[in-house]
Amino acid sequence: DIQMTQTPSSMPASLGERVTISCRASQGISNYLNWYQQKPDGTIKPLIYYTSNLQSGVPSRFSGSGSGTDYSLTISSLEPEDFAMYYCQQYDSSPPTFGAGTKLELK
Amino acid sequence: QVQLMESGPGLVQPSETLSLTCTVSGFSLTSYNVHWVRQPPGKGLEWMGVMWSGGSTDYNSALKSRLSISRDTSKNQVFLKMNSLQSEDTTTYYCARESPLGPGYFDYWGQGVMVTVSS
Numbered sequence: 291d292i293q294m295t296q297t298p299s300s301m302p303a304s305l306g307e308r309v310t311i312s313c314r315a316s317q318g319i320s321n322y323l324n325w326y327q328q329k330p331d332g333t334i335k336p337l338i339y340y341t342s343n344l345q346s347g348v349p350s351r352f353s354g355s356g357s358g359t360d361y362s363l364t365i366s367s368l369e370p371e372d373f374a375m376y377y378c379q380q381y382d383s384s385p386p387t388f389g390a391g392t393k394l395e396l397k
Numbered sequence: 398q399v400q401l402m403e404s405g406p407g408l409v410q411p412s413e414t415l416s417l418t419c420t421v422s423g424f425s426l427t428s429y430n431v432h433w434v435r436q437p438p439g440k441g442l443e444w445m446g447v448m449w450s451g452g453s454t455d456y457n458s459a460l461k462s463r464l465s466i467s468r469d470t471s472k473n474q475v476f477l478k479m480n481s482l483q484s485e486d487t488t489t490y491y492c493a494r495e496s497p498l499g500p501g502y503f504d505y506w507g508q509g510v511m512v513t514v515s516s
Contacts, residue, residue: 324502332436332489332509339502377442381501385457386432388442 292316292380296389302397307368311392313378315359322382323361325354328375328391337376338363368394399423401431401492401507408513409482415512419475419492426450426468430495431475432503433466435488443488447495448475482514 293316303309313323325338336345338354341361351366365372373396378389405417419431426448433445446456446466454466465478475492489509496504 322499322501324499326503334491334493334503334506334509336496336502336504336506339496339499339504343498345504379442379501379503381499384455386444386501388444390441 291385292319292383292387294378294380294387294389296378296392298392299390300393300395302395303368304397305368305370309365309368311363311376313361313389315380318358319380319382321357322380323356324379325363326377326379328377399505401494401505403490403492403507403510405510405512407511408515410516411483411514413482414478414480415482417477417490417510419507421473426470426473432493432495433477434491434493437488484514487514488512
C-alpha cells in the first residue's frame with residue numbers, strides 16, 4: 291500500500307495567515323491526490339481533487355499543487371471556519387490511502 | 398440533492414458481526430460507486446471497500462477476510478457486514494460516493510455512525 295506522510299500534524303495559525311500543509315507519498319502517485327476537511331463534529335467535506343482542482347463551492351483561498359510524490363494544500367488567508375482537520379488521500383493505486391491528518395488550530 | 402446516511406447499532410459485542418446500512422438519495426447506485434471508510438477515535442481515515450456501480454466489490458486486503466459489502470438498488474441501500482469484531486473495530490464508519498470528476502475522489506460523505514465494540 292502507498293503510505294501518505296502528512297506534515298505538520300498540527301499547526302497553530304492566526305486569522306488571515308497563509309498556511310501550507312504538505313503530503314508526501316511513498317511512491318509517485320501521478321497527481322491522483324485529493325484533499326478533505328473534517329470538522330470536530332465529524333463532517334467531512336471534499337476540497338480539492340487531482341492535485342489542484344477545486345471542488346465546486348469551495349472558496350478560492352484554497353489551492354493545491356504538487357507532482358510526483360510531493361503535494362501541498364495552501365490556504366491563502368485563514369477564515370474562522372477553516373480551523374479543522376485536513377487529510378490528503380491518494381488513489382493512484384488501490385487501496386486508497388489517507389494521510390494521518392493536520393489539525394489547523396487557532397493560535 | 399445528494400445524500401448518504403449510515404445507520405446501524407451503536408454497540409456490538411466482541412466476536413459478533415457488525416451490520417451497517419448506507420441509504421443514499423439523489424443518485425443511482427447503478428451509476429455511482431459507493432465506498433466505506435472508517436476512522437478510529439482521534440485517528441486517521443482507513444478505506445474499507447467499495448461497491449462498484451456494476452455490482453461487484455473490492456475490499457481492503459487487511460479486512461477482506463472479515464468484510465462483505467452488498468446492495469439493494471431498489472431500496473437505494475448499500476450494506477456492510479464485518480464479522481469477528483474486536484475492540485480495535487471501535488470506530489466511526491462512513492459511506493461516501495465516488496465522484497465522476499476523478500477516480501477515488503469522494504465528493505459526498507455520510508455523517509458517519511459511531512460503533513463501539515464492548516461487552
